[in-house]
Amino acid sequence: MQHVFIVGSKGIPGAYGGYETFVDKLTEYHQNNSRIKYHVACKGRDNLEFEYNNARCFKIKVPNIGSAQAIYYDLKALSECCKYIKKNNIDNPIVYVLACRIGPFALHFKRKLHKLGGSLYINPDGHEWKRAKWSLPIRMYWKFSEKMMVKQADLVICDSINIEKYIQDTYKQYSVKTKYIAYGAETKRSIISDDNPKLIKWYHEKGIVAHNYYLIVGRFVRENNYETIICEFMKSNSNKDLVIITTANDTLMDMLENKLHFKSDKRIKFVGTVYDQELLRKIRENAYGYLHGHEVGGTNPSLLEALSSTNLNLLLDVNFNREVGSCAAIYWSKEQGDLSKLIDKADKMNNDCILQFGISAKTRIKENYSWEYIVNCYEEVFLCKI
Structure with a gap:
């Protein structure tokens, strides 16, 4: 042994x-x-x-x-x-x-x-x-x-x-x-159904509508580029919400508010943490798209979970994310206006195109991760x- x-x-x-x-x-x-x-x-x-x-x-x-x-x-x-x-x-x-x-x-x-x-x-x-x-x-x-x-x-x-x-x-x-x-990463779907009372209650409490939000899940730290994502989302014409599941960081929160005044944009919703893994998987599955801004580290767990659950994934274009997402995602840079234009473009994607991205992402996870x-x-x- x-x-x-x-x-x-x-x-x-x-x-x-x-x-x-x-x-x-x-x-x-x-x-x-x-x-x-x-x-x-x-x-x-x-x-x-x-x-x-x-x-x-x-x-x-x-x-x-x-x-x-x-x-x-x-x-x-x-x-x-x-x-x-x-x-x-x-x-x-x-x-x-x-x-x-x-x-x-x-x-x-x-x-x-x-x-x-x-x-x-x-x-x-x-x-x-x-x-x-x-x-x-x-x-x-x-x-x-x-x-x-x-x-x-x-x-x-x-x-x-x-x-x-x-x-x-x-x-x-x-x-x-x-x-x-x-x-x-897990390749199975959540056991929670769309009419699950726990899910419905969470959506109601947070003021969120299924399939009508972009999602971020990750630690609330500067190198995950929340500033760029929030700033660019505010510039976009999207009528969807930006739902942010993250840890507490009052210093960073105050800095972002003073700089961006994001609280005036009702689409930006910080909703705290979700430790129920089945509920979190269902929230990922019901997202219109996933936004990933991590740029420090290797294979990121939250990115793998997103690719296994969410059809449309918008990733910061760095080598770590390219390595994982390959052709199963679309990419953005920190250049001013790049992400906001991509969000507007993503909003107009047809369902077949989005579904194809989802199939590619899940295949990539199943075969490699x-x-x-x-x-x-x-x-x-x-x-x-x-």
Whole structure:
């Protein structure tokens, strides 16, 4: 049996985020796989262990030390992995670290793991050091940490072809061994019907009409280009709403209002978060179109979900989005007037054209990004120890 230790997600079940969903799906699809045993670190208030999806989940108690919590969590989790491997005499374990937060300590843990006969795999996520929310010193730390982790990793698993190319080009002096395995998405339709009371209530409370809105789902951060999207939507002649499902960020909200005065446009509707995944999938399915402005990162989970659910997808034209959407979407730039013209054009598209985009998008997800396909790729890597 191959033992795989996963460090870096907040844990399973119940936590929401890209890494958390990935770990949940990986263990779900492999729960009856007798050849792999997963051990998943989970952030918690105690040090308990429990089983979930046939994976051994172990909680790591993290003190309230501000932004250093994530680094402490990873270090503590890695220490616990090493202790468990040594105590239980586990042969050839793989420790898979999600994100590059602990670069300065990577060599230390690599040496410990190699002494125990193990391997260190990492997933670098996207360009975390480019995110606008970080101050310059923190961005510099992220970049340095990425470098040190990539240098020490036995294998770097990238969820984007472009991220893999970036890793290979940037760190070629280290002869980095990489493997491309994308993030995944569900291909099934929502179990919620159009006359479901929960759905009808949500639409009524938010003042939204099914099939008469463009949708955005994602974190409310600057690099997701909410300013450009809202500004351009306000310029458009669309009679549809722009429905924004996102997290709270009062600073960014106030900045956008002061700059754009979007609250005067009744079409712009911030509706909070939706954690009910079936309801969210149905809201995606009922959208006229999906607007995606993410430009930092690899394969974006919200984009995959949009392509699997929404027929018409309007994506910011950057290489990460092109890689995923290919010919199954239409693209816009941040050039003034470009998106507003595209929205007006999209409003006039005939149903057959929109439906064809939807078929292409769902085919692309099914063939390249379904969770079944993705976890099979991971099984091959873990069992072959590529």
